[in-house]
Amino acid sequence: MPTITFDAEFKENEKLMRANMKAEAIEMLTKAGFTNVKGFEDAFVPGHAIHEMGTARMGKDPKTSILNKHNQIHTVQNVYVTDGSCMTSAGNQNPSLTYMALTARAAHHAINQIKNGKF
Numbered sequence: 001m002p003t004i005t006f007d008a009e010f011k012e013n014e015k016l017m018r019a020n021m022k023a024e025a026i027e028m029l030t031k032a033g034f035t036n037v038k039g040f041e042d043a044f045v046p047g048h049a050i051h052e053m054g055t056a057r058m059g060k061d062p063k064t065s066i067l068n069k070h071n072q073i074h075t076v077q078n079v080y081v082t083d084g085s086c087m088t089s090a091g092n093q094n095p096s097l098t099y100m101a102l103t104a105r106a107a108h109h110a111i112n113q114i115k116n117g118k119f
Helices: 012-031 096-115
Strands: 076-080
Touching: 076 096
Parallel strands: none
Antiparallel strands: none
């Protein structure tokens, strides 16, 4: 039976970004007048405390992306992907509202496709 295998790891850029975020946070808090500021670093593992994104990217070309502009899989028009995998990156806030908006937009598109006899 076919299975999906994921291979994820943090590369040098992600490690440098973590170090920079830590240094910037210490600097901001110190400049804001806080004392006894200490940086915190925990073991980092994919999925520990963030929303991974970018595994099913949107795009025009099926050779470089999995999803079209409606969040449909290019090769399977009745499958929509509306989680964070369609986005290549995210800010530092929870992206749940964006997922909800993508899902509402995709559902609206799917309903129109059904009404027009496309599925």
